[in-house]
Amino acid sequence: MPEKKTDLCFLPTPLHPLKNLSKKYPGYRLYIKRDDLTGLAGGGNKARKLEYLIFDALNKNCDTVITGGAQQSNHCRQTAAACAAAGLECHLALGGNEPEIYEGNLLSSFLFGAKIYFTGEHRKGEDIPGIRSELERKNKKCYVIPYGGSNVTGAFGYVNAVSEIKDQLEKVSLNIDHIFFASSSGGTQAGLILGLELFNLKAELMPVNIDKEDQEGITQEENILNILNNGADLLNIKKEFSAADVKLIRGYDSHGYGVVTENETSAMKQLAESEGILIDPVYTGRAFHAMLDHLDRKKLKPDTNILFLHTGGLPAFRF
Numbered sequence: 001m002p003e004k005k006t007d008l009c010f011l012p013t014p015l016h017p018l019k020n021l022s023k024k025y026p027g028y029r030l031y032i033k034r035d036d037l038t039g040l041a042g043g044g045n046k047a048r049k050l051e052y053l054i055f056d057a058l059n060k061n062c063d064t065v066i067t068g069g070a071q072q073s074n075h076c077r078q079t080a081a082a083c084a085a086a087g088l089e090c091h092l093a094l095g096g097n098e099p100e101i102y103e104g105n106l107l108s109s110f111l112f113g114a115k116i117y118f119t120g121e122h123r124k125g126e127d128i129p130g131i132r133s134e135l136e137r138k139n140k141k142c143y144v145i146p147y148g149g150s151n152v153t154g155a156f157g158y159v160n161a162v163s164e165i166k167d168q169l170e171k172v173s174l175n176i177d178h179i180f181f182a183s184s185s186g187g188t189q190a191g192l193i194l195g196l197e198l199f200n201l202k203a204e205l206m207p208v209n210i211d212k213e214d215q216e217g218i219t220q221e222e223n224i225l226n227i228l229n230n231g232a233d234l235l236n237i238k239k240e241f242s243a244a245d246v247k248l249i250r251g252y253d254s255h256g257y258g259v260v261t262e263n264e265t266s267a268m269k270q271l272a273e274s275e276g277i278l279i280d281p282v283y284t285g286r287a288f289h290a291m292l293d294h295l296d297r298k299k300l301k302p303d304t305n306i307l308f309l310h311t312g313g314l315p316a317f318r319f
Contacts, residue, residue, distance in 0.1 A: 005051040005156075006058065008082055010039035015168045015307075021274040025295045027302035031176070032277065033165065036284075036312040041081030041108060044074045044312025045188055048157030049149035050082040056153050057143035058086060066132055067145040068093035068125030070258065071118075074283070074313055075148050075185075077105040080112035089140070090114040091131055095123025105314060124213075148185025150223065152230040158191025159198060159235070165307075166201045176203045178300060181309035182287035183207035183248060186220050188311065190227035193245060197237055203307070206294075208287040209248040211257040221246045252290045258282050263289040280313025287311075 014037065018030040040047035057065055065083050069076045071094045083090035092109055098118045102110050109116060119127045124147045132142050145154070169176060183189045189207045196203065209220065221243060228241040255261050264285035271277050271288060279285050291308055294300055 004055055004059075006055040006082075006086060008038075008040045008051045008054065008085065009047045010037065012164045012168060013037050015165065018271075018275050018308075021271065024274070027304075028295055028300070029305045031174075031305065031307045032275075033307055033309045035161070036279075036310045038312070040085075041078050041112065042312075042314050044078055044314075045158075045309075046075045046078040046149050046312075047082070048161055049154035049187055049191075050078060050157075052153050052156045053143075053145050053149055054082050054086050054088070057088065060141075060143060062088070062141045062143035064089040064091065064135055064140040064142045065145060066091045066093070066128055066135070066142055067147075067149070068095075068119070068123070068128055069147060070094065070123045071096040071099075072105045072258075072282075073109075074105060074280075076114070077108045077112075077314070079145060079149070080109040080114035083114070084112045088143075091117070091135065093117045093119045093122070093125055093127045093131060095119055095121065108314070146185075148187055150185035150187030150190070150227065152190075152227050152234065154187045155191035155194065155227050155231055158188050159195040159231070160191075162192060162195025162199050162201055166199050169201075175305060176307045177304040178204050178206050179307045179309055180206040180208065180287055180291040180294075182210050182283040182311055183220070184210040184283060186224040187227065188309075189246075189248075190224045190231065193224075193228060193241075194231045194235060194237065197232075197239055198235055205247070206291070207248055208290040209250045209253045210283055210286055212250070212253045213257060221248060249290060252286055252293075260285075263293075267292055277310070279310065283313050284310055 014034045022030045035045045036043045038047040065088050067079050076092045080090045092114045224246045260281040264281040267289035268279050268285045
């Protein structure tokens, strides 16, 4: 496991029971891992990835970072903050047209000093090559972070997270049977799979697919598998991963990326009212709804311990 990284997070993040919500689901014991509290720019899972990605950029003597995403991208918000902390220029290719009022993650990215390019229907970094060419003509040394920070370097953040989770569970003599989380660009899922293998943590991952659209013709499963096999080589993991190792819970994504339905809002309200914890509608709200739906339909065996990985997401605000 690579030891060198740029410290951007407040770790370990808390892992604790959802006592009130567990009472509503007899036979199940629910827990939450608060990666919304990683600290960087309001917290979220991307901070773990950025610790390794920003270190790599600095190690390669780059002065400029480029990445892309949706206009309210959590990844872009945290990348902009990480670049500000590291003294790097940040350039963001964000989908959609420029709004009259900046709010939420878009406003945060602007406040952190990012140069923002509005790229219409392209919300997964499709315009990055052109931006890079323009910057390199100005003698900038660029480091490109892929959509969601999801490559093998970024995945190390969640390999490391598994070690952290295992330590926390051992301290309280707790075993976890299932881990639910939102899976969008795939890096978090790949890192967790590698971490479970490397640190021999016995838990079934329950990745809830968020975005049903492919990324430049590559399915999420294909992207995750590529990261897994590259990561296995770097971590000296002897297992050869296959498509069978890349499970995604699909169906909850049928309305499309970023389309908020009663499912997400109901899940957000239930967690907020039960535990005083906020989740966002696009990622964690959808994944939390999937977990509750599994419990309501008794898709999981009774007498099990279930962990929800809260990967973050900020409520919208105006400037």
